[in-house]
Amino acid sequence: MKVALLSESPADETALRVLVTAVLRQPPQFVAPGFRARGWPNVAQLMPAVLRHLHFNTDADALVVVVDADDSVVHTEPHEAPGYFHPHCRMCQLRAVYRQTTKRLPPAHGRERVLRMIGVAVPAIEAWYLCGRDDQVTEAAWTAGREQGALPYTRANLKHRVYGTDRPSLPHEIDCALREVQRHRRDTRRLEHDFPGFAALAADLRASGARQNVT
Ligand SMILES: [Zn+2]
Numbered sequence: 001m002k003v004a005l006l007s008e009s010p011a012d013e014t015a016l017r018v019l020v021t022a023v024l025r026q027p028p029q030f031v032a033p034g035f036r037a038r039g040w041p042n043v044a045q046l047m048p049a050v051l052r053h054l055h056f057n058t059d060a061d062a063l064v065v066v067v068d069a070d071d072s073v074v075h076t077e078p079h080e081a082p083g084y085f086h087p088h089c090r091m092c093q094l095r096a097v098y099r100q101t102t103k104r105l106p107p108a109h110g111r112e113r114v115l116r117m118i119g120v121a122v123p124a125i126e127a128w129y130l131c132g133r134d135d136q137v138t139e140a141a142w143t144a145g146r147e148q149g150a151l152p153y154t155r156a157n158l159k160h161r162v163y164g165t166d167r168p169s170l171p172h173e174i175d176c177a178l179r180e181v182q183r184h185r186r187d188t189r190r191l192e193h194d195f196p197g198f199a200a201l202a203a204d205l206r207a208s209g210a211r212q213n214v215t
Contacts (some may be wrong), residue, residue: 005034064117068124108110119201126158129180138194
């Protein structure tokens with residue numbers, strides 16, 4: 001399978017390659033270099049052009065998109081109801097961008113469309129990096145804190161815990177990200193359990209694997 005990545009930084013991309021490979025249990029072929037956006041809403045703005053480019057100019061099978069949730073509404077089970085769309089949820093928004101972009105594309109390069117695999121890190125990808133190291137950091141803890149009006153941590157806290165500073169250099173950021181995702185290299189179940197925004201990405205990846213094996 002040939003996979004392109006759209007993420008917010010080169011460090012995110014490096015870590016995501018490890019996590020995507022871990023879920024698929026074998027390394028896909030990554031389209032290099034990955035596509036980079038400058039945070040939200042730039043990711044959603046770039047996504048249509050990236051999807052069209054991949055569809056018409058490459059034989060990529062899938063686009064992996066991962067964004068930080070920041071302070072946006074967290075995607076939950078009720079959002080999965082058919083036809084439901086939450087305008088302030090980034091998962092719902094990115095899925096809608098994908099649907100709108102791909103629905104009228106003619107088949108190209110022997111496939112109907114490039115598949116989408118979307119993950120949202122709540123509240124930021126550093127929370128994923130801390131999974132299995134800091135039990136207090138989970139999507140449920142974040143959501144409960146928001147409901148109670150007392151956030152359990154901030155994004156700056158999370159960066160500090162991962163990098164030892166909230167302004168890491170890029171090489172240091174990449175080193176730390178790679179060190180942390182090693183915990184999930186052979187088994188992503190903990191990460192999926194603690195972070196449904198990652199589990200959604202894993203489910204998209206596995207669905208594509210099933211399709212690949214059939215065709
Ligand atoms: Zn949603």
